[in-house]
Amino acid sequence: xxxxxxAGTLLLCAxxxxxxxxxxxxxxxxxxxAVHNExxxxxxxxxxxxxxxxxxxxxxxxSDNPGIHEPMEPEFKYVGNMHGNEVLGRELLIQFSQFxxxxxxxxxxxxxxxxxxxxIHILPSMNPDGYEVAARQGPLFNGYLTGRGNFxxxxxxxxxxxxxxxxxxxxxxxxxxxxxxxxxxWEEQVEPETxxxxxxxxxxxxxxxxxxxGGAVVANYPFDKSxxxxxxxxxxxxxxxxxxxxxxxxxAYSYAHSWMHKGWNCGDYxxxxxxxxxxxxxxxxxxxxxxxxYTNCFEITLELSCDKFPAADAxxxxxxxxxxxxxxxxxxxxxGIKGMVYDxxxxxxxxxxxxxxxxxxxxxxxxxxxxxxxxxxxTYTVTASAQGYLSSTSTVTVGPAEAIQLHFYLRAAxxxxxxxxxxxxxxxxxxxxxxxxxxxPR
Numbered sequence: 128x129x130x131x132x133x134a135g136t137l138l139l140c141a142x143x144x145x146x147x148x149x150x151x152x153x154x155x156x157x158x159x160x161a162v163h164n165e166x167x168x169x170x171x172x173x174x175x176x177x178x179x180x181x182x183x184x185x186x187x188x189x190s191d192n193p194g195i196h197e198p199m200e201p202e203f204k205y206v207g208n209m210h211g212n213e214v215l216g217r218e219l220l221i222q223f224s225q226f227x228x229x230x231x232x233x234x235x236x237x238x239x240x241x242x243x244x245x246x247i248h249i250l251p252s253m254n255p256d257g258y259e260v261a262a263r264q265g266p267l268f269n270g271y272l273t274g275r276g277n278f279x280x281x282x283x284x285x286x287x288x289x290x291x292x293x294x295x296x297x298x299x300x301x302x303x304x305x306x307x308x309x310x311x312x313w314e315e316q317v318e319p320e321t322x323x324x325x326x327x328x329x330x331x332x333x334x335x336x337x338x339x340x341g342g343a344v345v346a347n348y349p350f351d352k353s354x355x356x357x358x359x360x361x362x363x364x365x366x367x368x369x370x371x372x373x374x375x376x377x378x379a380y381s382y383a384h385s386w387m388h389k390g391w392n393c394g395d396y397x398x399x400x401x402x403x404x405x406x407x408x409x410x411x412x413x414x415x416x417x418x419x420x421y422t423n424c425f426e427i428t429l430e431l432s433c434d435k436f437p438a439a440d441a442x443x444x445x446x447x448x449x450x451x452x453x454x455x456x457x458x459x460x461x462x463g464i465k466g467m468v469y470d471x472x473x474x475x476x477x478x479x480x481x482x483x484x485x486x487x488x489x490x491x492x493x494x495x496x497x498x499x500x501x502x503x504x505x506t507y508t509v510t511a512s513a514q515g516y517l518s519s520t521s522t523v524t525v526g527p528a529e530a531i532q533l534h535f536y537l538r539a540a541x542x543x544x545x546x547x548x549x550x551x552x553x554x555x556x557x558x559x560x561x562x563x564x565x566x567x568p569r
Contacts, residue, residue, distance in 0.1 A: 145222050145229075147442040149214065151262060152182050152255050158221050159187050159251070166228040169193065169242055175250070176323025179278035182255040184323050187224050189231075189247040196246065198467065198475075198495040199532075201334040201460045204248040204424075205453075206324070209283050209338060209414065211257015211274035215432045215445055216339025220251040222446050223453050237454070245460060248331065253320055254283055266436040271342075277318055284338075285410070286321045287417040288313050291352040294420050298487075304368070305480075305489045307420050324414070328422050332493040335460040335501065336426035337380070338414055341437075343430035344392035344400070346377035351404030351413040351428075365405035367419060368488040372501055376459055377401035377427055383455035385448035393433035404428070423490050425501055463502035464523055466534040468492045468511050476537060479513035499530070511535035 150158055163170045171193035174183040188194070196202065205223070207216030227247075230238040241247070252258055254277055261274025276282050290307045297303060314322060350365040367373060381388040381400030388400040404410060418426035432445060468479040475496020482489045483500065484507065492498040492511075500509070502525050512518035516537035523533050 145225050145443075145446065147218075147222070147446065148439050149218065149262065149442075150221060152252075152259060155217070155221065155251060155255075156183070156185060159185055159224065162187060162224045162228045166231060169231060170228070175327040176319060178254070178256045178320055179318065180256045184250060184253060184255070184320065186327075187249045187251075189224075189227055189242050189249070190245070191243045196332070196493070196495065198497040199465055200244060200246055201465070201499050202246045202248065202331050203457055203460045204250065204331075204333050204336045205339065205457075206250045206253055206336065206414075207339040208252035208254055208258055210340060210435075211254040211259070211276070212261035212272070213275075213339075213341035213435045214258065214261065215341050215434075215437055215442075216429070217251050217258065218442055219339065219431070219446060219449055219453065220249050222442075223450075224249055224251075226450065241454070241457060245457065247457065248333075250324075253324060261436060266434070266438045271435070277320055279318065281318050283318060283320055284340075284414055285412045286317050287325070287412045287414055288316070288421075289352075289412045290420040291350060291411070291416055295354050304487050305420070306422070306491060309421070325417075325421075328418070328424065332499075333418075333422060333424040334499045335376075335457075336418060336424050337456060338426060338428045340428055340430050341432045341435045342393075343395060344387050344433060345395070345397040345407075345430045346380045346387065346401045347404050347407065347415075347428040347430060348373035348377045348401065349404060349416050349419050349427075351410040351416050353405040353409035362406050362408060364403050365409075366403065368486050369419075369425065369501070370403075372503055373425065373427065374401065375503060376425065376456070376501075379459050380427070380429060380452045380456045383452035387452070419488075423499065459501070460499075461529050462527075463500050463525060463530050464507075464509065464533045465497065465499045465530045466532050468496050468498060468513065468535045468537065470516065471536060471538050476513050476516070479511050479516075479535070479537070482510045482512070484508040484510070509533060511537060513537055516540055 159172055163172050169189055171188040173186055175186055176184050205220055207220045231242055256278040257274045257276055264273055288309050293307055349367050353363050353365050355363055378401055390396050390398055390400055415426040415428050418424040468476045470476055477492055477494045477496055479492040480489045481498045481500055490498055490500050504525050504527050506524045508522050510518055510520040517540050519535045519537055523531055525531055
């Protein structure tokens with residue numbers, strides 16, 4: 128059979144490995160294990176928890192060292208089927224898993240490099256219980272809300288702790304701008320599926336993510352929650368400090384997608400196929416805002432089909448339309464800067480803060496001392512700081528290609544050093560009060 132390669136050249140090859148049908152839970156599990164059996168040395172299957180009805184939330188990992196975080200190798204995730212009746216993302220991620228395995232076995236250089244240089248985590252279904260409810264009605268009779276929530280009919284994309292309100296308050300008071308604390312007893316306030324995903328985020332230092340939905344065709348980026356929720360019936364743009372970066376990420380998907388970037392889809396128009404979430408409509412307790420405010424991860428929400436539950440005979444067209452976009456978006460995790468944070472004895476420092484002048488949102492280093500910071504091309508002043516150490520600042524120029532390596536070596540602070548003064552100076556850099564020799568883009 129004929130197919131187009133990622134490079135746009137026509138080749139003869141078999142495509143039986145791509146499975147264009149709907150998968151119930153048992154079928155999904157079999158499909159994931161079939162991929163693992165076909166590519167055992169670059170895949171791993173693990174469960175992050177169970178749904179209300181006890182179904183596993185299975186993740187398929189691709190890596191040249193499955194199960195191991197390699198320092199300076201970024202962690203990426205795709206999440207599908209958060210709303211049980213929005214099923215295209217679930218099927219696309221099964222197909223994407225089959226595609227990665229087949230292309231890796233065929234020696235595709237681009238896919239091989241991605242698997243060797245990235246730790247890729249694929250969660251095809253965050254809401255397997257809701258899917259089964261929706262699937263009982265099928266594509267012809269599925270209602271707009273049937274199966275949307277989990278078994279308890281809770282909308283999982285309205286179920287994460289609301290950190291936006293805290294963030295918006297701290298913007299005015301110059302409080303912390305990242306890794307915001309969770310409220311007391313938060314575990315008791317979320318559903319089992321939400322709890323499992325939050326624990327997943329705590330255990331892996333994800334850098335980039337996408338959450339696959341349906342019901343529209345647009346790449347939606349944070350913030351989802353308006354800064355002024357009192358305005359009813361009116362949408363307001365709610366930008367993150369990384370607004371330009373998020374626009375670039377959304378465009379990376381929309382322009383690689385066969386028709387998303389054209390704007391007109393499903394009776395709606397979104398310029399370039401992207402939208403700020405709050406500008407579309409305000410949403411509280413969503414997953415993409417939570418990722419940005421609680422972790423090092425940038426996440427966007429991909430609305431991929433007008434029909435929430437498309438018929439099986441539409442799946443091949445949707446796969447062809449999304450295939451290049453799924454790969455291109457994944458590649459974005461390798462842009463910006465990355466590096467290690469060491470002490471003066473070359474021991475890695477975890478939880479060091481990485482701040483970029485002019486962008487009021489910091490990252491932290493992982494348990495191995497490695498950090499990643501997505502940035503647009505430009506020149507930036509970057510500071511690394513950690514409790515008990517003197518901060519270190521460097522200027523770096525980021526290009527359009529792979530991430531620039533920038534390592535930091537922090538000296539232990541003398542006992543009489545005023546570390547509060549150092550932290551105050553870092554806040555001044557964010558606010559622009561300290562003149563910089565090489566200011567980065569704002």
